[in-house]
Amino acid sequence: MKTAIATNVIDSDLTAIGIMDFDGLQKTVAAAYDAFPKNFFHTFAVKANALVEVLRVLREYGMGAEVASPGELLIAKNAGFLNQDIIFDSPAKTLHDLRTCIKNDISINIDNLQELTRVEQLMQEHPNTKSVIGFRINPQIGGGAISSTSTATATSKFGYPLADANNRQELINIYRQRPWLTSLHTHSGSQGCALELMAKGIEVITELAEEINNNIGSQQVVRIDIGGGLPVNFASEDVTPSFADYAQILKKNVPLLFTNKYQVKTEFGRAIAAKNGVIITRVEYTKNSGGRHIATTHAGAQIFTRTAFLPKSWPIRVTGFSAEGIEKTADTCEVVTTDVAGPCCFAGDLICVGKQLPKLVPNDYVMAHDTGGYYFSNHFDYNSLPRVGVFSVSGDDENLNFSCIRKADSFEDVANKM
Ligand SMILES: *Cc1c(COP(=O)(O)O)cnc(C)c1O
Numbered sequence: 059m060k061t062a063i064a065t066n067v068i069d070s071d072l073t074a075i076g077i078m079d080f081d082g083l084q085k086t087v088a089a090a091y092d093a094f095p096k097n098f099f100h101t102f103a104v105k106a107n108a109l110v111e112v113l114r115v116l117r118e119y120g121m122g123a124e125v126a127s128p129g130e131l132l133i134a135k136n137a138g139f140l141n142q143d144i145i146f147d148s149p150a151k152t153l154h155d156l157r158t159c160i161k162n163d164i165s166i167n168i169d170n171l172q173e174l175t176r177v178e179q180l181m182q183e184h185p186n187t188k189s190v191i192g193f194r195i196n197p198q199i200g201g202g203a204i205s206s207t208s209t210a211t212a213t214s215k216f217g218y219p220l221a222d223a224n225n226r227q228e229l230i231n232i233y234r235q236r237p238w239l240t241s242l243h244t245h246s247g248s249q250g251c252a253l254e255l256m257a258k259g260i261e262v263i264t265e266l267a268e269e270i271n272n273n274i275g276s277q278q279v280v281r282i283d284i285g286g287g288l289p290v291n292f293a294s295e296d297v298t299p300s301f302a303d304y305a306q307i308l309k310k311n312v313p314l315l316f317t318n319k320y321q322v323k324t325e326f327g328r329a330i331a332a333k334n335g336v337i338i339t340r341v342e343y344t345k346n347s348g349g350r351h352i353a354t355t356h357a358g359a360q361i362f363t364r365t366a367f368l369p370k371s372w373p374i375r376v377t378g379f380s381a382e383g384i385e386k387t388a389d390t391c392e393v394v395t396t397d398v399a400g401p402c403c404f405a406g407d408l409i410c411v412g413k414q415l416p417k418l419v420p421n422d423y424v425m426a427h428d429t430g431g432y433y434f435s436n437h438f439d440y441n442s443l444p445r446v447g448v449f450s451v452s453g454d455d456e457n458l459n460f461s462c463i464r465k466a467d468s469f470e471d472v473a474n475k476m
Contacts, residue, residue, distance in 0.1 A: 059425065060383035061458045062338065062449075068423070072447045073356035074339040076434030078107070078463070080115050080452045082334035087119040090326065093301035097315075098322045101145055103286050104130040106327030106431040107335070109448060111463040113137035116330070124286070124325040128155060131164070142188065145283065145323065147243070149216055156180055163188040167243040167283065169217060174232070181238055190281055192241030193218050193229065197262035199246060199255060217244070220262065233270045233278060240278060242267050245285025249328060249371075253288075253304055257311040260284045264312050267320065281321045284308075288329035292373060292428050297333060328431040335430020337361060338379075341422040342401075351394045353418040357426065358400010358407035361434050366400065366407050374426050376410050381421040391416030398424055 062068050068075060090100050101122035104113065108130060113123065114137045122143035123134040134144055145165045146155065153176055159166045160180045166189060168174050177191065196217035212219070220226055233239045246259025260282075267279040291298045309316050339357035346352070359366035365374050376398055378386040396415040400407040409426060418424065426433075434448060448463040 059338070059379050059385070059423065062460065063381075063383040063423075065460055067447075067449055067460045068338060068340070073342070074337060074361065074434075076335060076337050076361075076429070076448045077460070078109075078112055078331075078430055078448070078450045079334045080450050083112070083115060083330070084119050086330055086334060087116065087121055090301045090324070090330070091120060093305040094322070094324075095316055095318075097318050097320065098324060099143075100324045100326060101143070102330055103325050103327030104134055107331040108133050109463055110137045111450060112331075113139070115450075117143075121330075122323070124327075128158070131158070145325070147194065147245075147325070153180075157183075160184050160187045160189050160191075165190040165241070167192060167194040167241070169194050171218075178236070190241050192239055192243055192279070192281065192283070193232075194243045194245070195220050195229075195263050195266065197244055197246055197259040198222075199258050199262065220266065226266070229266075230270050230273050234274050237278060241281035241283060242270075242279055243283035243285065245287060245325065249287075249289050253299055253307045254311075256287055256304075257307050260308065260315070261312045264314055264320075268314070277319075279320075281323060282315065283323040283325065284315075286325040286327050286329070288326055290328050290332045290428060290431075292332075292375060294375070295333075295427075301329070331431030332428045333430065335428075335434070337426040337429045337434055338423050339426070341418050341420055341424060343420055344418055350412075351396045351417065352399055353396060353422075353424065354399045354401070355409070355424055356401050357409065357424075358402045359404070360400070360402060362400065362409055362426065362429075364432065365409060366402075369406075369408065369411065374409060375428065376413065376415070377425045377427070378416050378418050379423040379425060381423070383423070386416035386418075386422070388416060393417070 099122060101124045102116045103124045105126055110133055113134060117137055117139055123139045124145045124147055125131045125134050126148040131146060141163045146159045147167050149169045151173060156176055157180055161184055168177055194217035196214050196219045198212045198219055198221040200211060218229065242263045244259050244263045246256050264282060267282055270279050271277050288304055315322050337357055339355040341353045341355055343354045344352065364372040380386060393414050394417045396413050396418060397411050398409040400409060449460045450463055451458055451460050453459045
């Protein structure tokens with residue numbers, strides 16, 4: 059923090075910055091590879107952090123890319139991912155999206171039978187494609203604690219509902235008639251889901267793969283894509299659950315994945331990015347209203363969108379720093395019940411509410427932890443977020459190197475363009 063201030067990473071123009079820890083990212087990717095055997099290939103869910111510079115290093119650390127829109131695909135290409143290392147997932151692929159993928163050997167997960175009809179037509183145009191194609195399955199095993207990130211309920215909008223009516227048998231027939239269907243995908247998780255629940259969904263599609271292959275009499279399904287969804291601990295620095303915890307539960311429930319029979323793909327997003335990023339914002343003013351201490355900063359709903367709108371599901375840990383970059387603690391400061399607010403003009407624009415924090419004063423800084431995924435990277439836009447910058451950091455405590463990923467135009471630059 060001190061270094062960030064001393065090296066002018068935070069200056070008077072930048073009132074909120076995101077910082078990605080590239081060393082931490084490298085360790086996190088290594089932990090994922092260490093936890094699972096060699097037949098696993100880890101892709102990164104681009105929506106969790108769609109910055110080209112971040113994606114480029116994730117590629118260098120050995121990951122592929124999972125994308126869900128043409129924009130994300132373009133970003134992944136700019137970050138240098140090979141087509142064969144990209145998976146296109148989206149419940150709303152246009153004919154053009156599908157053609158782009160099939161023509162360019164990009165893997166796809168089919169969401170529904172109408173999409174299958176389109177893919178079938180395109181397979182006639184491009185019979186020699188190397189795209190790995192299969193269905194996204196909804197194992198319909200139930201949801202977790204956060205309904206908006208639960209993807210495997212009976213009525214989820216995602217995937218082919220396996221347990222409805224005669225769907226299972228129909229799917230087996232569909233695979234039997236189409237030798238180019240060689241994979242199965244599920245993403246039965248995300249924040250709020252227990253590991254056992256995720257493992258259950260993966261067990262369901264692994265059994266399905268076996269049933270399809272047995273029915274056909276050869277191993278047509280060669281790839282199982284188990285999605286992402288490993289939850290992140292936002293309450294402390296501890297990485298729980300770890301990739302190793304998840305691997306252990308998965309191995310117990312679905313040992314077949316830990317043999318060499320299938321190529322297994324993962325699509326982790328939050329578990330890779332969240333704990334390797336922070337947002338730092340300056341306290342502009344403080345006030346006392348109705349007995350509560352309020353610190354007004356420059357990072358609110360425009361960056362902490364989930365937290366501002368669903369504070370109970372997405373609480374964030376914050377730490378206060380002095381203007382010189384020194385952490386404020388109970389030893390050095392009076393502790394008061396504090397709300398940290400953002401700059402947007404609605405009352406719910408709060409980073410945290412009723413927190414016991416060393417008293418913040420103007421020109422202090424607030425660090426929001428574990429925000430490297432789905433926060434500053436989500437909707438970063440050059441011109442609509444003036445005075446926000448994104449940096450990477452690497453090196454040890456004594457010698458930190460910051461490098462600018464993106465720095466928004468200054469207010470004057472934006473004004474000049476208007
Ligand atoms: C969002 C998403 C992911 C990543 O989810 P995390 O909870 O960030 O790991 C993976 N796969 C698909 C299909 C997704 O939509």
